Amino acid sequence: MEAEVVIAWVESIRKEVTISEACAWLGIARATYYRWKTTCESKHPDPMVEKVAQLCTQHKFRYGYRKITALLRIEGPINHKRVQRIMQCEDLQCRVRMKKRKNTGQPAKPAEHLLKRKFYAEAPFQKLVTDITYLPFGNKMLYLSSILDLYNGEIVAYSIADKQDTSLVLDTLDQLPERTNMLLHSDQGSVYTSQVYQTVIKGKGITMSMSRKGTPADNAPIESFHSTLKSETFYLEDLRCTTTAIVEQTVRDYITYYNLIRIQAKLNNQSPINFRRLAA
Known part of the structure; x- marks a missing residue:
């Protein structure tokens, strides 16, 4: 009995009968069928496995099966369960652990x-x-101040410094374009409640909003971005102790990747900048 013929026949009727029933008709054990199938698949590797592996590697294992599926669907239809199964079997799952x-x-x-x-x-x-x-993560403590646009999740301004002071947030604020009817939300940190910061905010015509005390969920999107940044760079690549220059470059490179390349499900699997361009 040809193993490849058996496997092809069983696969062709799988929607009508179970594997156990098909094996019973053929007079072979289920274990034998699965052993033959494993052997045949090793001889004829699935090209989709290579595509999935390439995408996972390309994005440094930051994506789960849903986003990998979305990228694959650009070329053609594919079932998300198949992608999930490939990633599990080939140990290609997302390796990000949120902190x-x-x-x-x-x-x-x-x-x-x-x-x-x-x-x-x-x-x-x-x-x-x-x-x-x-x-x-470097040889001295650094601080990242970021501003995220809720329209498309894009980081529209950011600054890195070795001091968490008012000048850090003012440098970030200065990167914003002159607009009217702009609302800027923050927590109740001392730099945001300072007289200097609030004076500049009002001078720019920006409406200020702040989270309630002890309620970080009120500012969840930017909290989530900072967590994602660390998880998909420093923790993923195990950069626990490196140089200050590498820390700064890592952040800059990631923000560029996040804005230009990294797809988001809520943006119809577009990157923030692509979403904004398509909507314009």
């Missing part, structure tokens, strides 16, 4: 919570969120 950040900072002169967790916008630079995160 939680503790909420810090005491409010001094908080603004009203105007955003109210409505994390969406109908146009660019309509609603923005900002925060500062620690970068304890």
Whole structure:
């Protein structure tokens, strides 16, 4: 009995009968059938396995099966369960492990919570969120201040410094274009509640919003971005102790990748910049 013929026949009737029934008709054990199938598949490797492996490697194992499926569907239809099975069997799963950040900072002169967790916008630079995160990976502590546009999740401004002070957030703020009707949301950190920061915000005609005390979920999108950045770079590549220059370059490279290349399901599997360009 030819193993390849048996496998082809069983696969052709799988929608009508179970593997056990087909094997019973042929008078062979299920274990024998699966052994033959494994042997034949090793002789004729699935080209899809190579495609999946290439995409996983290309994106440094930052993507799960859903995003890999979305990329594959650009070329043609494919079932997400097949992609998931390939990634499991070939040990190609996403290797990112999210790290939680503790909420810090005491409010001094908080603004009203105007955003109210409505994390969406109908146009660019309509609603923005900002925060500062620690970068304890180099030979000295660095801080990253970022501003994210809720319209498409794009990082529209960021600064890196070795001090978490007002000048850090003002440098980031200066990168924003002159717009009207712009809302900028932050937590109640001391740099955001400072008189200097609030004066500059008002001078730019920006409406200020702040999270409620002890409620980091009020600023979830930017918290999530900072967590993703660390998980998909420093933790993924095990950069626990490196140079300050490498830390800075890693952040810059990732933000470029995040804005230009990294697809997001909520953006119809487009990158933030591609989504904005297509919507224009």
